[in-house]
Amino acid sequence: MALVHKLLNGTCILRKCPKPSVALYPFLGTRFADYCSSSLQKPAAVPGKASSQRKTEGDLQGHHQRDVALDITCPEEKPEVSFDKAIKDELKNHFWRLKDDIVNRWIGPEGRPLHEVLLEQARVVWKFRGKEDLDKWIVTSDKTIGGRSEAFLKMGKNNQSALLYGTLSSDTPQDGESSRSGYCAMISRIPRGPFERKRSYDWSQFNTLYLRVRGDGRPWMVNIREDTDIIQRKNQIYSYFMFTRGGPYWQDVKKKLYLYVFVRVYLKYKFLKVKLIPFSKFFFSNQGRIRDAQYQLLLDKISSIGFTLADKVDGPFFLEIDFIGVFTDPAHTEEFAYENSPELNPRLFK
Amino acid sequence: MNPLILTIILMTVFLGTMIVMASSHWLMIWIGFEMNLLAIIPILMKKYNPRAMEASTKYFLTQATASMLLMMAIIINLMHSGQWTITKVFNPTASIIMTLALAMKLGLTPFHFWVPEVTQGISLTSGLILLTWQKLAPMSILYQISPSINLNILLTMAVLSILVGGWGGLNQTQLRKIMAYSSIAHMGWMTAILVYNPTLTMLNMLIYIMMTLTMFMLFIHSSSTTTLSLSHTWNKAPLITTLILITLLSMGGLPPLSGFMPKWMIIQELTKNSSIILPTLMAIMALLNLYFYTRLTYSTSLTMFPSTNNMKMKWQFETKQITLLPPLIIASSLLLPLTPMLSILD
Numbered sequence: 001m002a003l004v005h006k007l008l009n010g011t012c013i014l015r016k017c018p019k020p021s022v023a024l025y026p027f028l029g030t031r032f033a034d035y036c037s038s039s040l041q042k043p044a045a046v047p048g049k050a051s052s053q054r055k056t057e058g059d060l061q062g063h064h065q066r067d068v069a070l071d072i073t074c075p076e077e078k079p080e081v082s083f084d085k086a087i088k089d090e091l092k093n094h095f096w097r098l099k100d101d102i103v104n105r106w107i108g109p110e111g112r113p114l115h116e117v118l119l120e121q122a123r124v125v126w127k128f129r130g131k132e133d134l135d136k137w138i139v140t141s142d143k144t145i146g147g148r149s150e151a152f153l154k155m156g157k158n159n160q161s162a163l164l165y166g167t168l169s170s171d172t173p174q175d176g177e178s179s180r181s182g183y184c185a186m187i188s189r190i191p192r193g194p195f196e197r198k199r200s201y202d203w204s205q206f207n208t209l210y211l212r213v214r215g216d217g218r219p220w221m222v223n224i225r226e227d228t229d230i231i232q233r234k235n236q237i238y239s240y241f242m243f244t245r246g247g248p249y250w251q252d253v254k255k256k257l258y259l260y261v262f263v264r265v266y267l268k269y270k271f272l273k274v275k276l277i278p279f280s281k282f283f284f285s286n287q288g289r290i291r292d293a294q295y296q297l298l299l300d301k302i303s304s305i306g307f308t309l310a311d312k313v314d315g316p317f318f319l320e321i322d323f324i325g326v327f328t329d330p331a332h333t334e335e336f337a338y339e340n341s342p343e344l345n346p347r348l349f350k
Numbered sequence: 351m352n353p354l355i356l357t358i359i360l361m362t363v364f365l366g367t368m369i370v371m372a373s374s375h376w377l378m379i380w381i382g383f384e385m386n387l388l389a390i391i392p393i394l395m396k397k398y399n400p401r402a403m404e405a406s407t408k409y410f411l412t413q414a415t416a417s418m419l420l421m422m423a424i425i426i427n428l429m430h431s432g433q434w435t436i437t438k439v440f441n442p443t444a445s446i447i448m449t450l451a452l453a454m455k456l457g458l459t460p461f462h463f464w465v466p467e468v469t470q471g472i473s474l475t476s477g478l479i480l481l482t483w484q485k486l487a488p489m490s491i492l493y494q495i496s497p498s499i500n501l502n503i504l505l506t507m508a509v510l511s512i513l514v515g516g517w518g519g520l521n522q523t524q525l526r527k528i529m530a531y532s533s534i535a536h537m538g539w540m541t542a543i544l545v546y547n548p549t550l551t552m553l554n555m556l557i558y559i560m561m562t563l564t565m566f567m568l569f570i571h572s573s574s575t576t577t578l579s580l581s582h583t584w585n586k587a588p589l590i591t592t593l594i595l596i597t598l599l600s601m602g603g604l605p606p607l608s609g610f611m612p613k614w615m616i617i618q619e620l621t622k623n624s625s626i627i628l629p630t631l632m633a634i635m636a637l638l639n640l641y642f643y644t645r646l647t648y649s650t651s652l653t654m655f656p657s658t659n660n661m662k663m664k665w666q667f668e669t670k671q672i673t674l675l676p677p678l679i680i681a682s683s684l685l686l687p688l689t690p691m692l693s694i695l696d
Contacts, residue, residue, distance in 0.1 A: 109521040114645055117523065118578050119656065202523070205578045229467070230404055284400075295399040300470070300524055300576075348398055 098194035110202075118205070122327035125201065126188065126305075128162035131155065141166065141184040146173025151184035156320055161214075161272075165318040168309060182314070187306035190227075200227035203279075203299040208329040211275040212322035215244020220319065221308045224282060227301040238282035238297040242275050242307070244319065272322055280334045293345035294338040351396060362389035363483065370487040376424040376434045379491060380417065383455075386487060387413045394480065397473040405471025409480075412454060412464045419451035436491075439498040448491075449499050455488040458541060459510035462534045466518065469530035474575065477526050478566040481533045482559045489540065489555055496548045504541055509631060511538030516638025523577045525569055528642065529562065532601060535639050542632060543616045546623050549695045554612035561609060561682040564597045567672045577646060581655035593675075595651035596683045602640035608685040615692070 104111030127133060134153055141149040151166035170182030191199040209222065220242040228234065282297045283290060305324065309317055342349040351359075366386030373379050387410065394406040427444040428434060439445040450461075457465040469477045492499070515535025522528045536558045543550045568590055574580040584591050600607035605614075613636065620629040649655055 105517070105521055107521075109523050114521075114523075114577075114649070118581065118649060204524070204576050226401070228400075228404060230407055233400055233404060236400055298399070298401050301401075 094194045094196075101194055120205070122210070122325060123206070124323050124325040126325075127323035128155065128321060129159055134162060136189050137162075138187045138189060139164065139185070140187065142173075142181045145178055145181065146175055147171065147178075147181040147183075149182055149184050151186070153186060161320045161322045163318060163320050164307070165316070167314075167316050168311075169314050170312050171314075182312060183308055183310035184317070185306055185308040186319075187223075188304045190303050198227065198303075201302040203302055203326050206299065206326040206328050207279055207332055208327055209275075209277045209279060209305075210325040210327050211242065211277070212272050212324075213242070213244060213275055214246075214272045214320040214322075215242075216246035216318055217244060218309060218313070218317055218319075219243050219311050221310070222277060222282075223306040223308060224297060225303045225306075226298065227303040235287040237285050239285055240277050240282045242277065245273060272320070276329065278329065278332050278334065278337075280332070281337045283338060293340055293348055294336075296336040351392070359389050359392050362386075363393065363479070367483065367487045371490045374436050376427070376436060379436070380421055380424060383413075383417050383420065383487060386484070387417065390479070390484065394468070394472045394476050396476055401471040402473075405468045408464050408471075409468045412461070416451045416454035416461075419447055419454070423447035423451060436494050439495050442500065445495070445498045446500055446503060448495060449503055452488045452492050453507055453541075456485060456492075456537050456541075457530075457534055458507045458537055459514045459534065460507075462511065462514055462518075465534055466527045466530040469526045469533075470524055472526075474526070474566060474570045477529065478563065478570075481529060481566075482562050485533075485537070485555065485559075489551065492541065492544055493548045493551060496544050496551075499545055501545050504545060505628065508538045508542035509628070509635075511535060511541070512632055512635045513538075513638075516635050516641075519642045520638065522642070525575050525577065525580060528646065529565060532639060532643075533558075533562070535636070539612065539616060539632065539636075542628070543619055547619045549692070550612065550615050550619055552695055553615065553692060557608055557612050557682070557685070560678060561597060561601045564593075564675070564678040564682045565601070567675050567678065568594050568597065571670050571672050571675075573670075577649055580646070581649040581653075582657050583650060584654050585657060591651040593679055595647045597679070598643040598647050600683050602643040603636055604640070606686050607683045608681065611686050611689055615689075 100111075108114045109117045126136065134155065137153060139151050139153045141147070141151040143149065148169040148171050149167060150169075151164065153162060153164050155161075156163045164184075164186050166184055168182055168184060170180075172178050172181045191201065193199045211222075221239050222242050224238045226233070226236070226238070228236075279297050279299060284293075284295045284297075285291060307319065307321075309319075340348050363386055366382045366384075366389060369382030369385065370379050371382075373382060391406050391410060394409060395402050423439075423444045424434075426447065427439050427441055430441040430444065431437075431439075439448060454461040469480060472480065512535050515531045515533075515538060518534070519528050519531030522531065536554070540551045540554045540558070543554070569575070569580070572580060572583045572587065572590055574583065580594070583594070596607065600609035603609045603613040613633070617629040617633060620632075
């Protein structure tokens with residue numbers, strides 16, 4: 001009996017369909033089976049309901065079923081237990097991506113024809129329209145070093161934006177070595193190719209970062225990491241500030257874009273602000289310290305982008321992001337905003 | 351960089367290669383390689399930024415490993431032959447290890463991974479020196495040990511290099527990476543004919559150096575490192591676009607330009623040695639190279655690529671003086687009729 005149940009459950013997992021509803025009719029009654037195959041709204045209630053149902057049965061078979069029925073939860077909730085299948089799926093997925101990679105190579109850079117890539121003047125790199133878009137980001141806070149800030153990421157209203165929210169707390173962890181604390185960050189995952197090969201973004205034909213965000217007045221920091229193979233460069237970051245403006249004031253959308261027209265009529269007071277940050281303004285820092293020797297951000301191998309909040313103001317925060325893109329601003333001709341001087345870094349002037 | 355220091359470093363690079371090419375003692379050859387390597391590192395890091403540092407680190411690590419392998423091969427040869435003079439390397443182990451070490455120095459497949467990464471990370475002038483001058487020393491040693499090289503290994507590496515050079519350059523938009531993959535492919539052609547007729551290797555090397563020099567000079571003139579910036583040269587210097595067209599097609603091996611000469615000679619020599627499938631495969635894979643060269647010419651020379659108004663006048667501090675561009679253009683495009691004079695290379 002238990003074996004039959006387990007077999008049924010096994011097939012249910014593999015096929016991911018509400019099979020037990022039909023199969024369980026003879027054993028457990030229609031109500032439980034229907035409940036099991038229904039939506040996931042109250043998963044916690046299922047075992048309780050099952051036990052109350054089963055208590056009415058009252059025979060040895062029912063007792064057996066009680067032990068077995070506790071394993072039965074809604075089919076969609078149960079984790080995958082088939083190891084072989086998982087490995088096969090993973091391999092198939094990777095080979096499929098490898099095949100796509102090879103075929104795309106014939107078409108052109110990044111799988112599109114060359115003239116299309118060269119003529120492109122704006123590109124949306126990350127947008128938030130569903131849960132799978134949130135998986136491309138990692139949210140972290142100073143909890144990793146023992147602090148008390150919290151940060152969460154969820155989809156915003158109508159799945160049109162992502163909301164990064166939480167509480168910042170600059171209470172230092174009492175571990176004897178940290179003197180400062182209080183940061184929250186949202187960092188994009190490094191793009192991966194087939195077989196988890198590290199990839200990078202090539203933004204060399206663009207010169208401005210385009211962000212459509214709505215904040216709460218807090219100053220955020222935008223950090224960009226370059227793709228690198230050597231470990232000594234893992235803490236090198238190029239950063240710039242993003243000052244958000246919240247509050248109950250009407251704000252004008254600053255610039256109209258060439259390809260994307262943003263006309264959003266809001267009846268409420270806050271609305272999304274467009275942030276344009278030229279790449280020439282990003283300054284170089286290593287291990288959190290801004291270096292005297294400044295280098296230009298080279299755009300041909302970008303690994304990840306991140307937003308950090310560390311403004312030493314305790315309290316709640318939120319940042320709503322619609323999308324993140326890059327575009328070419330033809331009016332922006334600056335290549336690098338910072339100079340190196342012989343006083344600050346004589347090594348470069350020997 | 352201080353001009354005196356730069357002169358000393360460049361002289362050391364030059365001296366290192368000359369020591370390699372002129373020595374008959376294996377230890378001196380190794381010393382020459384090391385001098386060359388140590389002196390080229392500041393040249394690679396001339397425009398100092400973290401990317402250049404990473405490129406120099408990668409170059410140093412691969413070349414030092416290759417030098418170590420070379421030293422091991424030298425010592426095995428010493429053990430078996432009892433002398434340090436360069437002659438035919440009789441011991442097969444020493445010969446194979448030496449071939450692999452020199453392949454690593456040249457950037458032949460499967461040791462080619464450093465070439466695009468290093469070339470992309472450094473400035474155009476340093477890339478020029480890397481892809482032209484640095485190939486002379488290992489190629490001269492391969493020339494000298496050519497009678498004893500294992501044919502199977504060398505031909506496999508050559509064919510794979512031509513394939514990887516063509517395939518890898520296919521969807522690049524960065525010009526330095528395109529030149530790096532072109533270098534890998536040309537090294538493949540050079541090493542394929544090494545065992546049969548080393549003279550043709552030298553011919554191919556000369557023509558390749560002239561063409562690569564020309565290409566880099568043209569890139570330096572227009573200060574362009576991406577296909578997009580190169581496609582705007584029609585605004586600034588239309589004559590340069592014509593020269594780019596001619597040089598790229600010459601690199602692709604199209605007759606009646608110079609670049610056709612080495613390919614023709616190599617295919618002829620291989621067929622004389624009863625090898626039919628190999629040159630056919632090589633010629634077909636050279637089409638991949640030709641494809642991405644012609645794609646570059648399409649956006650640069652054959653079309654007036656759209657650009658916004660302020661890109662038309664790209665300002666520069668001073669007009670760039672290009673050394674020896676006219677003779678280089680002539681040499682990289684019009685030398686085909688001089689083919690009967692090949693005998694001077696013997």
